[in-house]
Amino acid sequence: MGTPHVGSTTDEGPRTSRGERTAARLRDAARTVFARHGYATARVEDIVAEAGVSHGTFYTYFDNKGAALDALIDETSAVLLTVVDEPWEGEDVAATIEAVIARFVDVFAADADVIRAWLEATAHEAHFRERLREVRDGYVERVAAQLEPALHGTGHSPHSAAAALVAMVEGYATEMLSDDDLAERERTVKVLAAIWYGGLLRLSGVAGTEA
């Protein structure tokens, strides 16, 4: 929130409640417009039109177009980090995995628009590439740490395994999931959890000699 865009040091934002309302309108508008056109193609004019404010007002709240995306990413990555930091261990491993995946899928589904714009922006701005690496490395490492004991001595890198599992969840959730079909979401979580769990068993050498 308010984290300035790269190179900027001033904290954007309003001091009054009227200003807070305008800022919120602009964030919402930016999100809508990024979802509609993508980040690169979105025009500041579209955003202010959507927000119902004048052109100049945008720059009262953001240093530039990138800062608006940054503000959205602030929120999304905060939520993602929260999810990563939630407790993970549990009696029933399969159920724990399913719970973790469900939480991730929920976040991805809720913020898919922001994430897609973010991913797109990584293609042309190093700043967004870095922010993505930072957050993604965060949860890949967290997952890798969880996998460590199970993979110990198998020759498989926990990091690789974590990256693969994360790629699966992320890719499915951001690109293939329609954001309103709740039943589909539940089925998806079950499939992802099964693959994750079965994959882990196989990686750890516990199962998979049959069939």
Added chain:
Amino acid sequence: MGTPHVGSTTDEGPRTSRGERTAARLRDAARTVFARHGYATARVEDIVAEAGVSHGTFYTYFDNKGAALDALIDETSAVLLTVVDEPWEGEDVAATIEAVIARFVDVFAADADVIRAWLEATAHEAHFRERLREVRDGYVERVAAQLEPALHGTGHSPHSAAAALVAMVEGYATEMLSDDDLAERERTVKVLAAIWYGGLLRLSGVAGTEA
């Protein structure tokens, strides 16, 4: 600019061998530049500078920037469809899966630059969105058909499972793999194959009650 452009197969092009050489130079240059800047930020001027031709020459071969990406996608998707259509069945299921994944990872690694530009372009041009859906649906369906027998009666949708496994391979290969470390690539293929196979066992109900 979100503006649509002409179809995928450009009728532009040379009638002489000199022209063929120029066209190839432009395609290579486009690829290099898209890899460097992303699609949206790439300028035609960058491409012609890289190719060592004049500005106008670009338009002798392509209607616009999008047409250049289309030409690259033509090649990449042809290769992808070839991989999809290669034989799939084999005595040893685990080995077969590993072989298939290895082929996919090879293609993705080889054409990661094109694919990343393509993915980015889906954000602002419907045309590229459609081409991606077309090709991706192609291999998701192919994979789903393979999974069908194993998942029959389990309540899991072959399509979802296929989408998840494909997302894992695609995501890992295009975003997390450095394109020159061959050893890393081999380890990765083993991990992906293990997850894929173990996940399948679990999905099909064969294994996974242990642990």
Added chain:
Amino acid sequence: MGTPHVGSTTDEGPRTSRGERTAARLRDAARTVFARHGYATARVEDIVAEAGVSHGTFYTYFDNKGAALDALIDETSAVLLTVVDEPWEGEDVAATIEAVIARFVDVFAADADVIRAWLEATAHEAHFRERLREVRDGYVERVAAQLEPALHGTGHSPHSAAAALVAMVEGYATEMLSDDDLAERERTVKVLAAIWYGGLLRLSGVAGTEA
């Protein structure tokens, strides 16, 4: 470039008085530049230089070059239609004709620059062709209606006669008249009026057997 453009009445434009001033400056500049180079060869850059504003400002007020000509045509054709609608009948036919012609010549002389650009533009844009036809048909029909009684039963079409007389006045006024020589203008009006009146007599069969 033969490309069509937006309608005649631009919704572009200023909401402030400063903007109104800029718009007027641009209209004047466009007129000057069209007079100097013709429509096709005139560059937006010439217009903004003449108006003393930046390049982008032009597009705040007009969608494109054609819209600037449209704005000028709006004014000119409004004046022309006014002249057409002024009273026409009078005691002395010859004097009435002279008065009407004088009014027309005045308008054509005053707006010859716009009209010449307009005529030129009809060569490459259908839109201007249509606007011309609309306005010209307007006064040709008005004149034809006046001639009707006199030509009744003569076998001559009032429309043809009107078209011929209008062509004479239009052609003379826009192409052959220098716009500052007032004495020349007065002599011209007398000649045109004499031809018009004598021509009518002859067409109506009243005179012309002599000589």
Added chain:
Amino acid sequence: MGTPHVGSTTDEGPRTSRGERTAARLRDAARTVFARHGYATARVEDIVAEAGVSHGTFYTYFDNKGAALDALIDETSAVLLTVVDEPWEGEDVAATIEAVIARFVDVFAADADVIRAWLEATAHEAHFRERLREVRDGYVERVAAQLEPALHGTGHSPHSAAAALVAMVEGYATEMLSDDDLAERERTVKVLAAIWYGGLLRLSGVAGTEA
């Protein structure tokens, strides 16, 4: 024919009969394309496509686009000058006038496409303005000379009267006449001749006191 464009001193053109054929094809094509798009908007590419030759061939025959129009104007103005120089006096003045007008209208109708392109080109190239003035002055002066005796002592300038009558015929013929309706053409000639003759009577003071 072969008169080079302004500034050029080489006589364009072919030495062989094959070359002559190509030149003719290009002239025809230029005429067609100028008629379709106007002079400014016509592209050399359109002309060569219409002629069925390659791009470079155009420049074997013409120094530039203007030279192609010049070649067409060469033909048209030659015909116009011929008409002007044809005998003019006759027993029956009214009949003579009608004959002269008929010849003019025929030429204008036949070459309306060239003339329209020529008129348009006067808007942006001084060269064509000069050629037009030259030819037009030619027949205006010729007509003025004919009117001289009749207008002597009336206070009306023979030049003005000639210019008005020429403007009428030119304007009507190039802008208002459809080029294929022969009956319309005949009626038009009668109307123009009547106005011309009646106008003259009036100008010379012979008639017009009635009505």
Added chain:
DNA sequence: CATGAATGAGCTTTCATTCAT
């Protein structure tokens, strides 16, 4: 704080013309 006119660098695209083959 909000407004919206003004800026101008930047990018795409076009097309007359040249020239090696």
Added chain:
DNA sequence: AATGAATGAAAGCTCATTCAT
């Protein structure tokens, strides 16, 4: 003579950003 690829100087138009009000 004919070809068509290559050139590069123009334009046109867009849009992030600034700033006077």
